[in-house]
Amino acid sequence: MTQQQDPEQSGAWLVVGLGNPGPSYAGHRHNIGYLVNDELASRMGSPFRSHKSGRADVVEGRLSISGPRVVLARPRAYMNDVGGPIKALATFYKVAPDHVVAIHDELDIAFGTLRIKLGGGDNGHNGLRSMRSSFGTGDFYRVRAGIGRPPGRQDVADFVLSNYSTVERKELPFQVSDAADAIETLISEGLEKTQQRFNS
Numbered sequence: 001m002t003q004q005q006d007p008e009q010s011g012a013w014l015v016v017g018l019g020n021p022g023p024s025y026a027g028h029r030h031n032i033g034y035l036v037n038d039e040l041a042s043r044m045g046s047p048f049r050s051h052k053s054g055r056a057d058v059v060e061g062r063l064s065i066s067g068p069r070v071v072l073a074r075p076r077a078y079m080n081d082v083g084g085p086i087k088a089l090a091t092f093y094k095v096a097p098d099h100v101v102a103i104h105d106e107l108d109i110a111f112g113t114l115r116i117k118l119g120g121g122d123n124g125h126n127g128l129r130s131m132r133s134s135f136g137t138g139d140f141y142r143v144r145a146g147i148g149r150p151p152g153r154q155d156v157a158d159f160v161l162s163n164y165s166t167v168e169r170k171e172l173p174f175q176v177s178d179a180a181d182a183i184e185t186l187i188s189e190g191l192e193k194t195q196q197r198f199n200s
Contacts, residue, residue, distance in 0.1 A: 109146030
């Protein structure tokens with residue numbers, strides 16, 4: 001490996017889209033992380049490919065010509081068990097938790113809005129809980145994409161594992177694009193500027 005390609009030298013980032021694998025889950029609110037990573041992969045001009053571990057699909061590249069190396073990842077595990085595959089990727093690419101970004105749905109934020117932060121609790125999110133367990137710390141970045149609370153008495157689990165409404169689907173591309181922009185800003189300019197711009 002040349003020095004330029006060595007992730008330890010270039011300060012590589014691991015950007016993980018949380019979701020459930022398979023077409024039956026593709027449109028669910030719980031899979032917003034997949035959608036955002038798809039957008040980033042499109043910007044990088046590369047398709048997802050199977051990682052040699054067999055436990056995730058990845059895209060490797062840069063989001064800007066002079067930017068650091070970025071690995072986009074979609075774990076091939078259900079939300080409760082994503083921590084293992086993500087930790088294995090972080091070890092493989094020599095990425096510390098403070099260079100890991102998790103993109104996930106957030107019930108306590110209104111649909112269409114974002115919050116970006118470093119660390120914090122899991123707030124009942126099984127994907128974050130699994131990551132925290134595998135890493136032994138919660139000190140990774142989170143891009144929290146609001147989905148809002150379920151209407152009426154709908155069960156939370158049913159709500160997150162259901163498709164966006166017709167109205168939401170019209171607005172969803174804007175939220176996905178904003179989240180991708182936020183990740184680019186986080187990597188290039190840091191947390192404070194990202195929060196100032198995107199924590200709506």
